[in-house]
Amino acid sequence: MMRSAVLGAVLLAAATSYYIYLPLPSAVAEPWKLMLLDAVFRAMMHVCNLAQDLGLAHNTRVLNYMVTLVEVRGPQSSESVRVTDTSFEGVQARVFESTLPGPRRLKRGVVYFHGGGWALGSGRMRSYDLLCRRMAEDLDAVIISVDYRLAPEVHFPEPYNDALRACRHILTAEVLALFSVDPERVAVSGDSAGGNLAAAVAQQLALDNSVSTKFKVQALIYPVLQALDFNTPSYQQNGNVPILYRPLMARFWLEYLNGDLKLVPSLLANNHTAVNQGQEAVVAAKAKMNWTNLLAPAFQKHYKPVAPCLGTPGLLEQLPGLLDVRAAPLLAEREVLKLVPPAYIMTCEHDVLRDDGLMYARRLEEAGVAVTSDHYAEGFHGCMVFGFWPARFTVGMQSMRNYIHWLQQNL
Template identity: 60%
Template sequence: MKQECYPSDHWWFVPAITEKQGLSEGLTVVEQIAMKVFLTVTLLLALLSAYYIYIPLPPTISEPWKLMLLDAMCRGVTTMGTVAHALGFIHLADVLNYALMNLEEPGTKSSEDVRVSDTSFAGVQVRVFQSTLGKEGEMKRAVMYIHGGGWALGSARAGFYHLLGRKMAKDLDAVIVSVEYRLVPKVRFPAPYEDILLATKHFLQPEVLARYMVDPGRVGISGDSAGGNLAAAVAQQIAIDDSVSNKLKVQALIYPVLQALDFNTPSYQQNQYMPILYRQVMISFWLEYLGANPSYLQALLVNNHTALDVTQVEVARAKLDWTVLLPPALQKQYKPVVQIHGMAQILEELPALLDMRAAPLLAEQDLLARLPHTYIMTCEHDVLRDDGLMYFRRLQDAGVAVEQDHYEDGFHGCMAFAFWPAYFSVGLRSLDNYVAWLHKNL
């Protein structure tokens, strides 16, 4: 019988494999090695990906695997931005903002129910969402909304905040003013606060409210995270500013950041490695916002700036004594972290740490008593949980009508994930309940 042969120069030609032949019989030695290398590399990449993505999360958190994937994406972008920043190419905040602006679903500007326009209030850029529903000539309610992002990230004009403005305007039949305040690192404290205050005071002028057909008695202020910080600080100033005739009816604070004197509250200890806001990241945001030396991070991490021998914080301590302000069930097994000897120069260089414009939780009780009806949303798996809960208690003690909305399965930023590209059940619930509260109380 004539033996069939294959031209040696036809390297691409592979003999057919019969049913009785195994894979190894149909491949040359080189091809078998290549296949083993390919499978090994694939397995290693899969293991590395799983190792990078997986982080231990409590079973009570909303959709943990989805949160792991989301957190891995955030860490990946942050790592690339950190490298670019270290090499001097671009600031980390610019990298993160670019990703946020381009990865989130771009919102269309206007719709049949909501008219969207960009303008400026007292030189501050704002995006205005005006409901076109309701009867012609009917006065509407309004909300000044301040976006979060550690005073360095986010935009009123893109992604979640554009979609949120449209939804609020439509569902509340309202006018929503989303403020495009200046961001770190181009500015530092108190510039973002001053932007929000200027825009809010401008909007509260009778002639401006009349132009937008807004009822002067139905204006609120709201914000999430760092935006909640700015909303709370501006609400305090508006409450005591005699030059403002129209006062705010409500304030709604979404997982707000309210103090930088204790980074070891029970929620900071419990959630220090919890997505999406790690404890060290929150401290870094504070240092950037205040224009501080980044090397202070470790000192703040262990509360060296509020040690017993740092006399500047003696008066402030009682205003954030979580052993008194938090219910025992939330204190759990955690103990206060109080150093005997600390670094007084931190407060000397950063007096804003004791400034209520930066840390609204430090306001005096008589000022708190003048604040409007308040809503505070908190999440169990969030380093900022106790900031919101301590403020809730202090407002209660001051006689303010205040309501708390706490999510046992929530994490920081969860309300932002009520829209594309990542839906979380807690995001949908928190957004619906937030809008429902405004609908009832504004």
């Protein structure tokens, strides 16, 4: 009996180790902690996929339900931060107001968009709640975390429209006065898909002369900015690095653009930009993100462009959002880019989206926009919001401190 129990324990330990262990780059931060975090995510995804296969519910809906049960918390104020849930033009949001003692004064303001591939998460999740509290305290600011609608309930351009509508309302004199925000010191920021929305909104509002108050700066955290090339050096290098795998990013794009998920292999092969597509718009768009010109040799390494001669006919007609700057801000014209506010762009070495951020930084600089590039050699996608217990990574805490410090100095 004892021998059977020991054998069972050994087999269980071996199976668990096999499931958790994942070869990672030697330079990635705290690899075993990242493996454990990834194992939890993969286990949740397996449960969600099973629910979908059984016809119970869409896997994304199941995952969001699980996240809501575990992570979402109510608006709990503290001695230093007042927290309230509200809405702006029908878009849900959570407001974090610094209540530090002292004479009444106008404060900094930050509009923040959470990540999650336009399909997951909420500004009310514990990680984002803690991030925004920290920002409100350290910056003596008002942080507005916007809960735009998510796929699969809505698709592009609705999340973008939510983000834009909320920002237009927040930037009105009435709302800024209500929260005692200085109209000369308002930033837009976001991570991952939220960074995409922040960049897209910053471009649109920079063009809109009807909006009198403009964002002073934009702060983009490992943003996703394009879907024309799934074979940039960072996609090739980090395709199997958690927590954002290359096929998962393609899937997020298809969910966002309301595309057929069977098209994931076509996107990964860059078939949507093959030369036989014969569209001038594709040629012009690819020229704006030619990574052989935009990336430093240290990031290009030994990787070569992937440009198939034969693609998937009609793919771009099925997914027109691939060429829409509201979905892919990296494709904006130079005349637009030169109007946007100064930018902070964080990138991580072990992230498929690394090159999106690096290319955007280079294009902004070429357009004459001041850019602060903050790159983390040990970083991985999502690391900044893993700066809190129990998923606390050293690189996450460091990147968060540097991000907030940049806002202190520039907002």
